[in-house]
Amino acid sequence: METAAPGAAAQDGSPPAGLMTVGEIAERVALSHRTVRYYDDEGLLPARRSPGNYRLYGEDALAKMLTIRRLKPLGFTLDEMREVLALLDAVSAEGAAGPDHEERLQQLAALEVDVRRRRDKLVEQLQGADDLLASLAPLLPGGGA
C-alpha cells in the first residue's frame, strides 16, 4: 500500500534520514503549509521530492525556513530573502576561501545594518502600540482606579 506518505515515512514517524513533509516542517516553523509550498514554488526554499513526488525537507531546510521566518516580520520581500539565504550559504560554505570573500563580508555588514534599521522601525511601532494602550487604559472600566 502506497497510500501512507513520502518515500519511507510510514505511520511510525520514521521518515527517511530524518526528512519532513510540508505539513511537518510547516508546523515546526509555525508557517502554513500553503506558505511553505509557495516558497518552494517560488524557489525561495526548494524542497527535495520523494519517489511519490511529496516534498521532503531536511534539517538544513529547517534552519533556512527559520531564517526566513525571522526575515518575514522584518519586511523582507521574497527576493530579498533569497539574497540573504544565498549570502549566508556562500559565507558558511566558502569559509574564508573564495576570491570574493571580501565582498561577502561587506555584504554581510550591509545586511547587519539593514536588519538593525528594520529592527529599529519595529521598536518604533511597538512604542506606538504601547502609547496607544496607555491612552486606552484610563478609558476602560476600572481604568481610572
Place this chain on the structure above:
DNA sequence: ATTCTCACA
C-alpha cells in the same frame, strides 16, 4: 496526509 490548478485580494 499530499499533489496541482485557478481564482481572489
Place this chain on the structure above:
DNA sequence: TGTGAGTA
C-alpha cells in the same frame, strides 16, 4: 504575497 477551494 499568500490563501481557499476543488481534485486526484
